[in-house]
Structures are given as structure tokens and as C-alpha cells.
Amino acid sequence: MSSLLLQGLHLVPMAGDPPVIEGSLRIRDGLIQELGDLAPLEGEEVRRFDGLYAFPGFVQTHVHLCQTLFRGLAEDRPLLPWLREKIWPMEATHTPETLRESTRLSLRELLGGGCTTFQSMESVWHTSAVFEELSNHPVRAILGNALMDDKTVPGLPPGFARDTQDSLDETDRLIEAYHGHDDRLFFAYNPRFVLSCTEDLLREVARRAQAKGLRVHTHAAEHPGETQAILERYGKKNLALLDDLGLLGPHTTLAHCVQMDEQERAILEQSGASVAHCPSTNLKLGSGIAPIHDLRSRGIPVGLGADGAPCNNRLDPLTECRQAALLAQYQAGPGKLRAEHAVRMLTIDGARALGLDTVCGSLEPGKSADLVLLDLDAPELGRGDPFTRLVYSASRHHIRQVLFRGEFVNPASLWEQP
Ligand SMILES: [Zn+2]
Incomplete structure (x- = not known):
């Protein structure tokens, strides 16, 4: 069982209230296991992303x-x-x-x-x-x-x-x-x-x-x-x-x-x-x-x-x-x-x-750990709730990490493939 804890995030689950949860997200075997105020488990990989906003992929x-x-x-x-x-x-x-x-x-x-x-x-x-x-x-x-x-x-x-x-x-x-x-x-x-x-x-x-x-x-x-x-x-x-x-x-x-x-x-x-x-x-x-x-x-x-x-x-x-x-x-x-x-x-x-809403589309336990981490506190994005900043002010340049099934994606590597 591989377990990864992402810490320091503003989590935007797109599933019920509250709209933003401060804390961490635990991924086990590619699936979201839990989110909130979580302490690392023994032997667990921990990555910090202080201040980034996490949206579903x-x-x-x-x-x-x-x-x-x-x-x-x-x-x-x-x-x-x-x-x-x-x-x-x-x-x-x-x-x-x-x-x-x-x-x-x-x-x-x-x-x-x-x-x-x-x-x-x-x-x-x-x-x-x-x-x-x-x-x-x-x-x-x-x-x-x-x-x-x-x-x-x-x-x-x-x-x-x-x-x-x-x-x-x-x-x-x-x-x-x-x-x-x-x-x-x-x-x-x-x-x-x-x-x-x-x-x-x-x-x-x-x-x-x-x-x-x-x-x-x-x-x-x-x-x-x-x-x-x-x-x-x-x-x-x-x-x-x-x-x-x-x-x-x-x-x-x-x-x-x-x-x-x-x-x-x-x-x-x-x-x-x-x-x-x-x-x-x-x-x-x-x-x-x-x-x-x-x-x-x-x-x-x-x-x-x-x-x-x-x-x-x-x-x-x-x-x-x-x-x-x-x-x-x-x-x-x-x-x-x-x-x-x-x-x-x-x-x-x-x-x-697409009929995939039991698999992805929100940050909920049991769903695929597909995430986009963005810096929405960049000064050029102004104030307001994270939705306003994401829709009207942000661009792809504010994306810091993308994860699919709990693995970090490196899109630039696609150029290197034969
Ligand atoms: Zn078309």
C-alpha cells in the first residue's frame, strides 16, 4: 500500500460545504483516502505545498x-x-x-x-x-x-x-x-x-x-x-x-x-x-x-x-x-x-x-486522486473567493502541479518521447 500526504493546502473539493478546507489530503493507492487536519502516518511519504489551492483534475x-x-x-x-x-x-x-x-x-x-x-x-x-x-x-x-x-x-x-x-x-x-x-x-x-x-x-x-x-x-x-x-x-x-x-x-x-x-x-x-x-x-x-x-x-x-x-x-x-x-x-x-x-x-x-462522476471530478474519499495545484495568491490575481480568482484572473501559468491517480504528472516529458 503506497500512501502520500499532501500538506499545507487550501482544498477546494467541489463537493458540499465548506467550499474550502484548510489542511492536508491523503492518497492511498491512487485514491483519495481522506482530507482535513491530518497528521503523517509512520512511513508515509509527505510533500508540502504551502499556500497552494488544490482543485479536482x-x-x-x-x-x-x-x-x-x-x-x-x-x-x-x-x-x-x-x-x-x-x-x-x-x-x-x-x-x-x-x-x-x-x-x-x-x-x-x-x-x-x-x-x-x-x-x-x-x-x-x-x-x-x-x-x-x-x-x-x-x-x-x-x-x-x-x-x-x-x-x-x-x-x-x-x-x-x-x-x-x-x-x-x-x-x-x-x-x-x-x-x-x-x-x-x-x-x-x-x-x-x-x-x-x-x-x-x-x-x-x-x-x-x-x-x-x-x-x-x-x-x-x-x-x-x-x-x-x-x-x-x-x-x-x-x-x-x-x-x-x-x-x-x-x-x-x-x-x-x-x-x-x-x-x-x-x-x-x-x-x-x-x-x-x-x-x-x-x-x-x-x-x-x-x-x-x-x-x-x-x-x-x-x-x-x-x-x-x-x-x-x-x-x-x-x-x-x-x-x-x-x-x-x-x-x-x-x-x-x-x-x-x-x-x-x-x-x-x-x-x-461523461458518466464518470463516481470516479473523478471532486475531491472525495474513494475517488481518483486527480488534482491540480495552483498558486491563487499570486499578487496579479487580486482578492475574492478562489472560484473568482480561478475563473476570471488565473491562467495555466499559475498551475504548479498536476496529479493523476496520485502520481505527479510531467507534461514536458511528452516532448522527449520518441
Ligand atoms: Zn468537435
Whole structure:
């Protein structure tokens, strides 16, 4: 049994009252054992971090590791031209080795920014290379191959989309090889979005996800051009269509949910599906602002995501947290979404959105010892509660340590790997 005591911390557990606990946190075998006023045990390793604030490891509910090499190469376009003219052609050039490199570059930024758990939609081909690379690094992830089997979609690079059965066979191979690996890598079905898939595939994904108890992760109601095309093709709004196909449920995460009318919001609420809010991307592609305050008020789980590096162009959790908080002040009125709520989206609500809230997202006994230690007393961060300082004033430069399962993470080492 290995035991580690972290002392001298302001602990921000994101679980009940009080919001801040002064003292120490004990980690045993990668799990949080207790927190509070704790004396060292005999033979226990002790580390002091006087004055640092300890938050749960940050959670990103929607990223694309496979796109990180394309940062800066897909500027100034709305969603559909951005995909057709830039992203799909670039993704089509990936090899297993470029995907491994893209994964390492992503992890350096994600882990360096305090993100210890994320959900990623990968590309159509070679997703096993991403799983293989992730298996070497200290992180928890839900991911899957992007499903694109509709070969009539305009702008598809030759050979990029796969046959329906081939797409499904690939999911079977990935599940068999990687789902549940080390209890930290998990497969999810990733239909890219309604417009990239045949109806047959979408129905089969819904059936298989239910039968196998696996998650579904897709883009929905992102941009007016996309939702209009769905309406013209199916005669239904995006959320109503997903519901009719059987794709919505507590096992589903929808990225974006910007373009929804009242009926669609009610469908989302009743389904139990969660939302991955990607505020920077929604602004950069001109998609709009998701109604986060309203969705949260309805009890819909909402987490945060950077989305892909080419549409952000950062993968930084604190950037999205600040952006989400600022947009909510504008959209719902100052104070409707407090800084503490924004931090919840970054931690426990993000974990809940991914169905991982019994594993991570808060500092509670029995949960994984995933932590971010920050210096929030730096003079440039001013005063106020730690949530206000973290959301509005701090940046990744104030992060001093990141731990995953009780082990100290060194993101810079990712550069040194072959
Ligand atoms: Zn995305």
C-alpha cells in the first residue's frame, strides 16, 4: 500500500460545504483516502505545498486529438466549409504515426493545463494508434473513431468515408482491444454528426450502444447551416431526429447544442443527455452562443470542451471556463452563472456529463486522486473567493502541479518521447 500526504493546502473539493478546507489530503493507492487536519502516518511519504489551492483534475468533455497538428491551418470559415475545405482533407492525410504525434502534442497541452480526464472524437481511420499512444500516458479518456459512412456528402476526400459495415466492424475491433484498458480508457460511439452518416448507421449505433451499455458522443445543433441542411434532408430538427433515431439518453453527450428551439430543449431535458459546451469554438466558427444558463437550470449536465485545435486554437481548460463564464454574464445577466458554477462545469459537472462522476471530478474519499495545484495568491490575481480568482484572473501559468491517480504528472516529458 503506497500512501502520500499532501500538506499545507487550501482544498477546494467541489463537493458540499465548506467550499474550502484548510489542511492536508491523503492518497492511498491512487485514491483519495481522506482530507482535513491530518497528521503523517509512520512511513508515509509527505510533500508540502504551502499556500497552494488544490482543485479536482479538470475535465474536458469534447476535444479532437487528431486535429491538433492542424492548428492555424483552418481559419476564417463557418462550420461546413471549414470541414469540407480544410479539416476532412487534412484528417484524410493522417497515418498512425502522425496520429501518435498529434496525441502527444495534445496531451502536453491538456495535462499542462490541468486536464486529467477528457472525451475525444478521433478521425475515421487509424484510431487504434491514438488508443495505443494514450495507453502510455497518465490520463483518463473516452474516445472512438469518427463514423462517416454517407459517401454522398459533398467535399469528402476520396476514400475518407467508410462503408457502413466496415465502420461498425472497426468499432467492434476498438472495443475488443481497448475498452476498459487499465480502467481509464473507454470506447464511445462517435457518429460525427447527422449529416455525415446514413440513417442505417445511426440506428445501428443507437441499438448497439444500448445493447452494450456504451456511450454515444456526437456533434449536434452547432451551426445554422448544419441545422438547416438536416431540416431539408429529414424534415425534422436536429434534436428531434436524434431522439427519433434512439440516440439520446443519459449515455449520450452532444457537443455544442447552440441552435435549439424550445421544443428541442425540452427533448434534451427529458432524454437525460449531456452537453459539451465549447464556447471559444462556437464564437470562432460564428455558430452562436449555447444557452448554458437555461440548460443548467433544467438540470441538464453541462461540461466544457475546447473542441479541436483548428477551431479554438487552444486546448486550454481555463480558457474555456473563463469564456463560458463571460458569455453567460452577457447572455443571462451578471451573476446568473457564478464563478463557482463555471468551476463545477470544469470539474464535477463535466465528470457527470461523461458518466464518470463516481470516479473523478471532486475531491472525495474513494475517488481518483486527480488534482491540480495552483498558486491563487499570486499578487496579479487580486482578492475574492478562489472560484473568482480561478475563473476570471488565473491562467495555466499559475498551475504548479498536476496529479493523476496520485502520481505527479510531467507534461514536458511528452516532448522527449520518441
Ligand atoms: Zn468537435
